[in-house]
Amino acid sequence: MVIAAIQPRYPLPAFPSGAVEVAPASWTARVLSRFVLAGYGLRLGQSGRGLPQSNTSRTNQTAPFLLRPSDCSGRTGPLGALLLAFWLGFMSAGWVQAAPGFRAELEEDSVAAGETATLKLIFTDLGNVQPPALPELPNCTAQFAGSGSQIAIVNFERSSSIIHQYVLQPKAAGVVEIPALTVEVNGQRYTSNPLKLRVGQGFDTAQLGFLKLVVPKTEFYVGETVPVEIRFYFKHAPARQNPPKLELDGFIKGKEHTDNLPPETINGEVYSVVRNALALTAAKAGELTLGPAEFETLYVFRSNRRRSIFDDPFFGGGGEQKQINFASEPVTIRVVPPPSVNQPSGFGGAVGRFSLDPVVASPTNVAVGDPITVRLTVRGRGNFAGLKLPEPAAGSGFQAYPGTNSFEEADVLGLEGVKTFETVLVPEQAGAQRLRLTPFVAWNPETKRYDSLEPRAIAVNVRPGLNAQAQPAGNVPVASATDTTPSRSGVATEVVPLKTELGPLLAFSPALVQRPWFLALLLAAPLLWSGLRVGDRLRERARQRGPDLRGQREQAVTGALAQLVTEAQAGRSAEFFAALNRALQEQLALTLGGAAGAFTEDVVATRLEPRGLPAAEVERLRALFEALAQARYSPVTSRRELDALAVSARAAVAALKALEVAP
Amino acid sequence: MRNRLGIWLLTIWITVSAAAVTPREHFESGNAHLARGQPAEALAAYGQIAPESTSAALEFNRGLAHAQLGQLGNALVRLRRAERLAPRDREIRRALAQVRARISGPAVPADPLGQTLGRLSLNEWAGAAGLAWWAWFALLLIARLGPVARQSVRGYTASFGLIATGLVFAALLAWWSRLREPSVVATQANAAVRISPLEEAKVAFTAGDGAEFRLTGERDGWFRVEEPASGRAGWLSGRSAGLVPVR
Numbered sequence: 001m002v003i004a005a006i007q008p009r010y011p012l013p014a015f016p017s018g019a020v021e022v023a024p025a026s027w028t029a030r031v032l033s034r035f036v037l038a039g040y041g042l043r044l045g046q047s048g049r050g051l052p053q054s055n056t057s058r059t060n061q062t063a064p065f066l067l068r069p070s071d072c073s074g075r076t077g078p079l080g081a082l083l084l085a086f087w088l089g090f091m092s093a094g095w096v097q098a099a100p101g102f103r104a105e106l107e108e109d110s111v112a113a114g115e116t117a118t119l120k121l122i123f124t125d126l127g128n129v130q131p132p133a134l135p136e137l138p139n140c141t142a143q144f145a146g147s148g149s150q151i152a153i154v155n156f157e158r159s160s161s162i163i164h165q166y167v168l169q170p171k172a173a174g175v176v177e178i179p180a181l182t183v184e185v186n187g188q189r190y191t192s193n194p195l196k197l198r199v200g201q202g203f204d205t206a207q208l209g210f211l212k213l214v215v216p217k218t219e220f221y222v223g224e225t226v227p228v229e230i231r232f233y234f235k236h237a238p239a240r241q242n243p244p245k246l247e248l249d250g251f252i253k254g255k256e257h258t259d260n261l262p263p264e265t266i267n268g269e270v271y272s273v274v275r276n277a278l279a280l281t282a283a284k285a286g287e288l289t290l291g292p293a294e295f296e297t298l299y300v301f302r303s304n305r306r307r308s309i310f311d312d313p314f315f316g317g318g319g320e321q322k323q324i325n326f327a328s329e330p331v332t333i334r335v336v337p338p339p340s341v342n343q344p345s346g347f348g349g350a351v352g353r354f355s356l357d358p359v360v361a362s363p364t365n366v367a368v369g370d371p372i373t374v375r376l377t378v379r380g381r382g383n384f385a386g387l388k389l390p391e392p393a394a395g396s397g398f399q400a401y402p403g404t405n406s407f408e409e410a411d412v413l414g415l416e417g418v419k420t421f422e423t424v425l426v427p428e429q430a431g432a433q434r435l436r437l438t439p440f441v442a443w444n445p446e447t448k449r450y451d452s453l454e455p456r457a458i459a460v461n462v463r464p465g466l467n468a469q470a471q472p473a474g475n476v477p478v479a480s481a482t483d484t485t486p487s488r489s490g491v492a493t494e495v496v497p498l499k500t501e502l503g504p505l506l507a508f509s510p511a512l513v514q515r516p517w518f519l520a521l522l523l524a525a526p527l528l529w530s531g532l533r534v535g536d537r538l539r540e541r542a543r544q545r546g547p548d549l550r551g552q553r554e555q556a557v558t559g560a561l562a563q564l565v566t567e568a569q570a571g572r573s574a575e576f577f578a579a580l581n582r583a584l585q586e587q588l589a590l591t592l593g594g595a596a597g598a599f600t601e602d603v604v605a606t607r608l609e610p611r612g613l614p615a616a617e618v619e620r621l622r623a624l625f626e627a628l629a630q631a632r633y634s635p636v637t638s639r640r641e642l643d644a645l646a647v648s649a650r651a652a653v654a655a656l657k658a659l660e661v662a663p
Numbered sequence: 664m665r666n667r668l669g670i671w672l673l674t675i676w677i678t679v680s681a682a683a684v685t686p687r688e689h690f691e692s693g694n695a696h697l698a699r700g701q702p703a704e705a706l707a708a709y710g711q712i713a714p715e716s717t718s719a720a721l722e723f724n725r726g727l728a729h730a731q732l733g734q735l736g737n738a739l740v741r742l743r744r745a746e747r748l749a750p751r752d753r754e755i756r757r758a759l760a761q762v763r764a765r766i767s768g769p770a771v772p773a774d775p776l777g778q779t780l781g782r783l784s785l786n787e788w789a790g791a792a793g794l795a796w797w798a799w800f801a802l803l804l805i806a807r808l809g810p811v812a813r814q815s816v817r818g819y820t821a822s823f824g825l826i827a828t829g830l831v832f833a834a835l836l837a838w839w840s841r842l843r844e845p846s847v848v849a850t851q852a853n854a855a856v857r858i859s860p861l862e863e864a865k866v867a868f869t870a871g872d873g874a875e876f877r878l879t880g881e882r883d884g885w886f887r888v889e890e891p892a893s894g895r896a897g898w899l900s901g902r903s904a905g906l907v908p909v910r
Contacts, residue, residue, distance in 0.1 A: 127737075496758050498697060501720055503720045505686060505716035507717070508908045511786055511909055511910050512789035512793070512836075513789065513838050518789065522792075532804075547739075
């Protein structure tokens with residue numbers, strides 16, 4: 001018979017607020033005796049002051065089912081008092097303390113991968129035992145979920161238990177073995193029973209949707225702020241969901257924004273898309289892993305089982321709730337620091353693309369010690385936090401005071417916007433001053449170089465204060481001190497620095513374009529060019545005339561060769577050799593250039609052999625020259641010899657033609 | 664004889680040394696006066712430097728001295744001369760704008776083309792055009808040396824041809840623009856612009872100190888001028904006007 005109640009499981013209040021023990025029999029009997037003695041009208045709450053408080057005894061003010069002395073406060077009727085006395089007597093008469101122990105229980109002994117199971121570690125009559133740490137479970141995560149207490153009286157055996165609960169979530173199908181756990185309480189060791197959790201195939205989350213981590217690039221600079229998106233593509237909307245989580249190692253999370261994107265069709269399936277955008281700033285260099293992103297959702301599935309009438313949809317039941325967790329793939333990011341080579345001195349870690357508006361300073365006509373408010377506005381996109389407030393250049397004669405800044409976001413993530421710096425400067429010396437501020441320095445990841453935004457110098461007229469000082473040499477106003485003429489274009493009078501370097505002295509001579517020699521020099525080029533072109537034209541004409549002479553010579557060679565045959569047949573030796581001589585001379589003129597008739601036998605060795613005339617042809621030509629020389633004294637008259645010489649001459653002319661240079 | 668030669672040599676050395684050092688000393692002396700708020704003394708010191716020798720810095724500082732004396736016309740002439748010598752000097756341009764802003768009377772119409780081309784002096788335009796022009800012809804000459812040379816300079820020849828033509832055109836445009844610029848500045852208040860170059864001639868209109876005119880002719884120390892805004896023309900005496908040379 002169980003008559004004690006158990007605290008509700010959820011929510012599980014942290015120990016010790018929920019632990020209650022009924023007092024042991026000894027002091028219960030004393031209460032009973034005092035109650036009986038007091039009789040009607042006795043307040044239990046008052047008598048409870050004398051209750052012995054053991055170190056394990058606690059009073060729970062919130063547990064609804066537990067007997068509390070205060071519940072009995074007030075006057076009770078005689079019947080009630082009698083019943084209470086009877087109950088207490090009944091209770092105290094036969095109580096037996098149960099044996100202390102430690103055991104483990106699983107609420108569900110089989111679950112699907114990805115689902116959760118509850119593990120209870122129950123410490124019976126061991127007092128207040130702290131929750132022990134669970135060992136690493138393969139393919140399963142374990143998380144402490146809270147503690148509770150339980151008082152049970154079974155067959156007059158009373159037991160008090162502390163229950164520590166853990167949520168187990170196996171990741172893959174198989175068996176998760178929970179080993180026997182050992183705890184030491186009051187110097188005595190207690191060991192729990194080992195358990196096995198069977199894990200079936202999990203739910204295929206791809207049927208519902210998937211999670212994607214969208215990173216615009218995989219190489220960041222330290223200090224660079226980049227928008228990252230966690231996109232949840234789903235076919236069926238979850239009943240409930242928690243905000244997505246993202247593992248951030250080495251990144252600083254900035255602003256977040258969630259919105260819906262237009263549905264997308266992927267592999268023929270239409271997915272709704274929820275985008276969770278966030279600004280991430282790389283905080284350290286190295287190969288960093290971003291993600292995975294995780295998204296916990298709760299889906300309600302229609303259940304075929306109907307255990308009771310309350311499972312009917314009319315009562316809001318009939319669905320099976322399932323926690324589905326989606327996870328994206330992690331992304332590896334390479335983070336590099338901005339280069340230290342040629343790093344400007346004012347660089348404070350700002351990374352982005354920025355521009356500087358004209359500097360506004362007011363007033364610019366002040367006395368020594370008067371404050372001047374300077375406002376600088378920087379626009380752009382990037383990590384504005386790294387922009388340092390400019391200071392007056394060293395030795396400028398201005399004292400700077402701490403400034404303020406404000407940022408006006410131009411997008412939901414705060415990546416783009418306008419940052420306004422405002423600072424107060426106080427001039428320390430009188431005179432016409434030029435206020436120069438140090439530049440804003442930022443690393444531009446697009447151009448991969450440092451941008452230096454230098455504020456324009458501001459002209460400030462500083463009047464002497466109580467301790468008047470001389471105006472510093474080097475700067476003068478562009479107007480006379482007494483000039484009150486209003487400016488026609490609203491341009492304010494400024495001070496400008498005097499030129500201190502005289503520079504080279506020169507005369508105001510006429511410009512180059514007004515000097516004849518320069519114009520002549522310019523004209524000389526086209527004139528020279530024209531002259532060269534005319535020369536070209538003349539040469540071209542001469543070259544065009546060339547083929548006429550060449551043609552005549554070719555005709556002469558052809559005619560002479562033809563005549564050789566005729567003269568040989570007729571046996572006219574003198575005419576034959578004259579024709580032979582003409583053929584050779586004209587052909588040599590064609591081959592070597594120059595005038596026909598000037599070639600002797602020497603030309604064979606001096607000009608033809610070097611040009612590569614074959615040896616046989618060399619010999620042939622020499623033989624023909626010798627024949628010509630011999631013909632002067634003893635000409636050949638034999639027709640056969642003349643025919644042979646004609647054939648030889650034809651071959652020699654052909655060989656010489658092969659050596660001709662292209663015109 | 665030897666002593667006389669030594670004296671001559673010493674005299675020449677002193678003269679040369681003085682000539683080399685003096686302009687700078689005068690310049691620095693003028694600067695010191697100007698910084699102390701003594702523009703008249705500064706002008707006197709600057710005036711010690713030979714009038715035919717000048718520099719952008721000298722003209723600029725003289726312009727500032729005139730401006731401090733309230734002589735806006737003279738200041739404008741000096742600053743414009745300085746601008747002609749150093750057209751890209753921001754300080755000069757800023758001072759020029761300051762002085763022009765204080766001159767009463769009709770403003771000179773803006774000339775965007777002149778301002779763009781005015782980033783370079785006329786000599787710079789001409790020099791660049793001449794160099795590019797001759798470089799182009801040099802490439803054409805190289806191309807005549809043979810087929811290999813012609814092949815190697817083919818791309819450059821076309822590019823230089825375009826550049827040279829463009830620069831010559833720009834130089835001519837700059838010259839034309841410079842000639843159209845107002846180059847005569849009235850240096851006196853109520854300067855009389857007469858209908859002919861004679862002191863006795865009738866006054867066509869009067870010009871304020873710093874009024875700028877376009878030069879259309881010159882005769883016997885008189886400038887024939889035309890007011891850019893209204894087109895009114897007349898003759899202005901050289902004694903009451905300053906000329907900004909074309910450069």
